[in-house]
Amino acid sequence: MTSLRLxxxxxQNLKPIPAVVTQLLSAVDSxxxxxxxxxxxxxxxxxxxxxxxxxxxxAYFGLKVPAESIKDAVNMLGIDQVTELALIKSGAQALSGxxxxxxxxxxxxxxxxxxxxxxTKIVAAKLGLKNKNTLFTSAxxxxxxxxxxxxxxxxxxxxxxxxxxxxxxxxxxxxxxVLGIDHAExxxxxxxxxxxxxxxxxxxxxxxxxxxxxxxxxxxxAIYLGDCICxxxxxxxxxxxxxxxxxxxxxxxxxxxxxxxxxxxxxxxxNLQKVDAFLQMA
Amino acid sequence: MKQIVGVADMxxxxxTEESIITYSLGSxxxxxxxxxxxxxxxxxxxxxxxxxxDTEKAAARPYMFADSGIPRLFKTAYALGAVKHRMMVYxxxxxxxxxxxxxxxxxxxxxxxxxxxxxxxxxIIHKQDVGGNTNRTVRLExxxxxxxxxxxxxxxVKI
Numbered sequence: 001m002t003s004l005r006l007x008x009x010x011x012q013n014l015k016p017i018p019a020v021v022t023q024l025l026s027a028v029d030s031x032x033x034x035x036x037x038x039x040x041x042x043x044x045x046x047x048x049x050x051x052x053x054x055x056x057x058x059a060y061f062g063l064k065v066p067a068e069s070i071k072d073a074v075n076m077l078g079i080d081q082v083t084e085l086a087l088i089k090s091g092a093q094a095l096s097g098x099x100x101x102x103x104x105x106x107x108x109x110x111x112x113x114x115x116x117x118x119x120t121k122i123v124a125a126k127l128g129l130k131n132k133n134t135l136f137t138s139a140x141x142x143x144x145x146x147x148x149x150x151x152x153x154x155x156x157x158x159x160x161x162x163x164x165x166x167x168x169x170x171x172x173x174x175x176x177x178v179l180g181i182d183h184a185e186x187x188x189x190x191x192x193x194x195x196x197x198x199x200x201x202x203x204x205x206x207x208x209x210x211x212x213x214x215x216x217x218x219x220x221x222a223i224y225l226g227d228c229i230c231x232x233x234x235x236x237x238x239x240x241x242x243x244x245x246x247x248x249x250x251x252x253x254x255x256x257x258x259x260x261x262x263x264x265x266x267x268x269x270x271n272l273q274k275v276d277a278f279l280q281m282a
Numbered sequence: 283m284k285q286i287v288g289v290a291d292m293x294x295x296x297x298t299e300e301s302i303i304t305y306s307l308g309s310x311x312x313x314x315x316x317x318x319x320x321x322x323x324x325x326x327x328x329x330x331x332x333x334x335x336d337t338e339k340a341a342a343r344p345y346m347f348a349d350s351g352i353p354r355l356f357k358t359a360y361a362l363g364a365v366k367h368r369m370m371v372y373x374x375x376x377x378x379x380x381x382x383x384x385x386x387x388x389x390x391x392x393x394x395x396x397x398x399x400x401x402x403x404x405x406i407i408h409k410q411d412v413g414g415n416t417n418r419t420v421r422l423e424x425x426x427x428x429x430x431x432x433x434x435x436x437x438x439v440k441i
Binding site: 102103104157164168170228231232233234235236237238239241242243244245246247248251257258259261262263265266267269270272 | 288289290305306307308309310329330331335336339342343346375377378379380381382383384385386388389414415416417433434435436
């Protein structure tokens with residue numbers, strides 16, 4: 001078992017996600033915010049502003065006149081696109097890097113996170129869900145617990161692998177059994193310390209739907225489905241592979257058919273170039 | 283030189299200094315073909331079984347689907363001198379999430395689409411590494427036809 005005190009100490013040593021993320025999330029999901037309010041939040045973070053303008057002006061977005069300020073970018077690309085770019089840039093600081101405990105080479109976890117956020121956006125649109133920025137960000141950082149847990153997963157890899165390969169455990173169940181905590185629980189603890197909204201903390205905590213009573217929460221189920229599709233797509237999937245549980249019940253609750261999933265995968269396939277453009281921000 | 287096959291992509295080569303690689307096949311399928319006489323080989327990385335679910339997307343990205351991608355892989359290899367009866371065929375991927383059964387099992391559906399097409403066209407699979415819960419990376423050496431498979435966190439293995 002891993003001591004909670006040790007894990008808490010490791011969380012305190014993590015480089016926190018930039019403050020702009022929480023400010024941005026409260027601005028975008030508040031009905032009273034204007035485009036100007038949102039541009040103002042972003043432009044006070046010079047590193048994110050510079051990187052965001054560079055990405056806006058890359059070939060993928062095809063702007064005829066280069067964007068020179070966040071306000072230009074908002075006018076040319078729209079607030080949703082600029083918000084996504086700012087969230088992605090902020091998340092990159094926490095999730096890029098190498099995570100050997102999960103068999104992930106440099107940048108692979110980041111690739112998975114960006115792909116998962118993109119897929120969740122497709123799922124949210126299909127289901128007509130509203131809090132799209134919260135969902136996008138939750139999908140982007142839901143595996144943050146792995147950053148801290150990876151060292152412990154590496155130390156216990158033999159036991160975890162044995163349970164998954166021979167005892168039919170899911171990877172998350174094996175983490176919990178061997179380490180006393182899994183990456184979703186740990187991720188929620190990190191999100192709490194980083195002062196994310198209670199909603200996001202809950203989504204991160206339940207993103208694998210280990211507790212089936214959460215199935216009726218459409219936002220959690222949407223994040224879960226986005227994660228399942230991302231696992232199936234394989235990009236940035238680590239040593240835990242696809243060893244998580246698929247819940248038919250979640251599909252029933254969302255009213256999603258197998259054909260709907262095929263169509264969402266095709267939609268993602270068409271947008272792969274966008275993922276590449278986003279990844280270059282890291 | 284390494285030729286990288288992206289997702290919903292295909293590469294065919296007859297350059298013996300090249301290797302072709304495709305990364306991270308989850309439920310997607312990596313189909314490898316190789317003619318040892320002319321040393322022509324290729325890899326297709328497709329995501330979905332049938333293009334009929336969205337013909338517009340299939341026209342834009344034909345390598346996304348089994349039924350529009352597989353014939354293109356064979357035809358491109360033929361154009362470089364490969365001959366059907368000499369071709370070695372290897373299939374990898376088609377992994378599934380735990381408890382993912384029935385119509386929701388996209389990995390199995392991807393594999394079945396390939397089997398259906400091969401049955402119709404008398405194509406035999408020489409080796410395969412499909413199903414399970416792991417994701418795979420596949421590499422083909424054009425000079426020798428040797429194929430290597432790697433799963434995340436493990437070493438590359440020659441098959």
